[in-house]
């Protein structure tokens with residue numbers, strides 16, 4: 052947090068770049084970095100590439116033990132649109148670019164996700180719950196937004212205090 056690239060709007064991937072080696076390399080780097088850091092997702096600006104690409108995946112994540120499994124999703128040029136009347140999900144979020152801090156972020160429970168795959172195929176689906184929250188968190192990165200911009204300020208907590216006071220309550224709902 053504070054690194055200017057995290058506040059820039061990432062450029063879209065151009066038609067000629069789909070299926071390219073450079074795009075695939077970027078995606079491999081994102082996935083490797085996400086795995087190495089136990090992230091639930093990662094966006095290209097977080098590895099100093101201001102390009103509209105992000106990845107997400109949850110497989111029994113030690114940083115987010117209460118999260119359900121979310122299969123690997125690779126999104127190029129993603130756009131999310133809230134589904135009206137779907138209510139809110141309010142998760143304590145963290146971010147590899149905001150280390151050591153969690154905060155509760157209200158987000159639409161269900162969103163329409165449109166994106167392209169790395170080879171250029173269209174993705175158009177409804178996502179909800181934890182998956183929708185992670186998608187929105189990662190897509191925010193591509194617009195220069197961080198979770199602390201939306202977090203309820205009085206819920207901001209250091210990781211140690213999060214583990215002591217909040218995690219025991221969240222564990223019940225998994």
Ligand code: NI
Pocket residue numbers: 145146147148188192
């Ligand atoms: Ni993040």
